[in-house]
Amino acid sequence: MPEGFRGRPVFDGNKCVGCGGCANNCPARSILIFDVCQELRILQYVGGRCTYCGRCAEVCPEKAITMSREFETSTNDIGDAQQRMELFMSTCQRCGRCFKDESALEKLKLTGYRFDDLQNQRWIFGAGAYQENQPAVKDIFIEMDW
């Protein structure tokens, strides 16, 4: 079994940011995205018509998709090949865009009372930062075309 063998793609929900790049580039239109509301995005991979081309894995910015080496995928139910992710797209409180909410550890950053800075060592989170108009950590830089 060679190393580069393109078997079944495996979607890692922990790394996915829900950008939709894979869905836009899938030639078989096998990856579907549905936004339930502003915070919830469902990403579904329909395994039935995947052609194992590997473009989704190539374009994913977070490398959340890996082409595994599994090829023993026959089943008697076509729904067995499906992979579904429900992603929480939390809204950045400053600019209103979606960004990813990572693991449970990182969730702690967004709750409770934290007022960092400590003489510009940075790391501010919390609602207070929004009120005081201070920049939060993990600023998102957006390229503007003037």
Add this chain to the structure above:
Amino acid sequence: MIARERLNQLKDKFGSAILRADLPSDRQLFVWVQPEAVKELCRHIFRDLDARYVISIGADDRPFSGKFIVAHDFAFDTDHVLCSLLAQLPGDEPKIESISGVVPAANWAEREMRDLVGIESVGHPYPKRLVLPDGWPEDVHPLRKDVPWNHVPPEFKEGASFEFEKTPEGCTVVPFGPFHPTLDEPAHFRLYVEGEMVRGCEYRGFMAHRGIEKLAESVMSYNDIPVLAERICGICGCVHSVAYTQAVEAAAALRPPPRAEYIRTILLEMERLHSHLLWVGLACHIVGFDTLFMQAFRIREPVMWMAEKITGNRKTYGLCVVGGVRWDITPELKAELNQTLNKLQAEWEPLVGAVSRDKNIQKRTRGVGVADRNVVKNAGAVGPVARAAGVDIDCRRDHPYAAYDRVDFRVITATGCDVWSRVVVRMKEVFESIAIIRQCLEKMEPGPLQLEIKDELPVGRIGLSSVEAPRGESHHFVITGENNRPRRWRVRAPTYQNLQAVPAMIRDQQIADMTISLGSIDPCFSCTDRMETIELRSGERKTWPQKELLALSQGKK
């Protein structure tokens, strides 16, 4: 230089009819002419200048210029020029004079234009439906821009069946297909038979027509289409993806990095290897020599394994993107590939010897399925079919692409014009392919694999590309477009033209030879788009179950 000379020749003769000419490079020539002069120009190019007919294409350009475009592609093989004659037709009534009278090979292309785009070829000898399924309404043309790709016309009749021509006096009809064990794909041939001898045939195919060209124009993007193109055919997948990519690169004037070109060449030749090995095995199976079938498949497996190691899949390589390739050949893979090739060569030579000395195979294949130079020219046949008739054409040498201008190889021809010559040509080409791969591996320099394409590709440019598939020349025609996808993409597979040579090949042969004659063109119906025999004298219709036909072919002494 030569393209300009040809252009000047045409201008001297047809000055007023030529509206515009584009010479993007020394090897591609686009001549825009008045629709009325198309037939005469085609006749001149085909007969007087002795060019080879490639394909005719119809395109719906109404959203952009308000007109339809008809293109007739020809190839000047000795001058290394691909030429396209284009004409614009008014948007409300696309009619053009048919060139099938002067160029018999355009028969199918014009029928397809009519089915899919709605361009009428006035004066066509046999204007019958070719491509679309039976029951499809007459006035819905899928490749027009106003018809969506997933359109299901409400007038579609589910149970309609193909109307064959009225059978001549005193015939037996033996339906054959669409499912048949020797032909992997569904196709329907109807033969007119007198006793055991075949007198004529009719073909109903295109059951594998999946609407690929329409999908490419509607939902895919430039880099998705190579993945689509590889699945046009089960054996020449890489060829189609390389040909498409080259056509787009020609249209956009891009040149992929040299390492990418070498890798493309290597994988193309590997594809040729496993295709020819498969064909020799299949041909032996058809004439009843099953041992060689198993042996040929056994020898071919290591090639598939190597392809899997390099690209990740045994057959659908996913190799090309516009401007380069996706996979690399590391030094370990190179060493392994060399080893595989050595082993292959060592095992192939005794097999070639076995086939050459076998009197049975020679008796079954000599003098069978004869297609001489005239048939080849009139049908536009390409590949081993043409080379076995002594016509010295090979796209790798005549229209060099990828790295073929940097390697040495011989073009194998034979003069027998029959199935045996085709067997010989294919067997010898295997050795040439092995030599080409070895040279490429030596000459390959390290470097980038893909071009950095910074801007969007220019819109409205036309690109042609001819690639030598194992079966012949595969020609792609691309008009680049907006929204990151082409406006029109036409795929012409070699079997498209080779199949038009089949009626001449099987005339006055026995029924049992039909299968091997058909098999000798290495039909790839999925690239192209069944057999009924009609006994001329007694008027009976007989259904041959598939097993019987295969047994008939294998049992013939």
Add this chain to the structure above:
Amino acid sequence: MLKELCQKMFGRSLWVYHANSGGCNGCDIEVLNALTPYYDAERFGIRLVGSPRHADVMLCQGPGMRATARALRAAYEAMPAPKLVFAIGSCACGGGMWFDSYSVLGPVEKVVPVNYYILGCPPRPEAIIYGVAVALGLMEKKAAPVEFKQTELPIPRYHPEDLRRQGDLVIYEKAEKV
């Protein structure tokens, strides 16, 4: 139940009829490869036959096309019961890349009922043999749907306009649950 039926009826050897309804033939060649010396399916007793009337299993390849739908259905009905249908390749299983094209009906299951799906494009000969082994009950299937949820609903939904200051704290006035 189907598994026991298969094991009882088919014993150990299956006669297979190959029906290509308009695909690219990549899967077809992999099936042929499965019968050749390296992967040798014939050692399991699997034989390719030329007529649906002799077959136990129909291997369908290629999407269900308008042009061949009738012929495929006729071939299916010509097979004597008990019979199995395997859909090989992504074209037969889900329609492939052209599942919504104008001349394609969709996956093969729109024309004939399918018992087992063997995915791949094209599936390796080992995958095909594995699929047949799963069907025969010799092996267990390994595929299962995967679902990943990052948060459980209902989740609180905050709108920045609702922030109010209360002394040192900042609280949300309303919390909407979604």
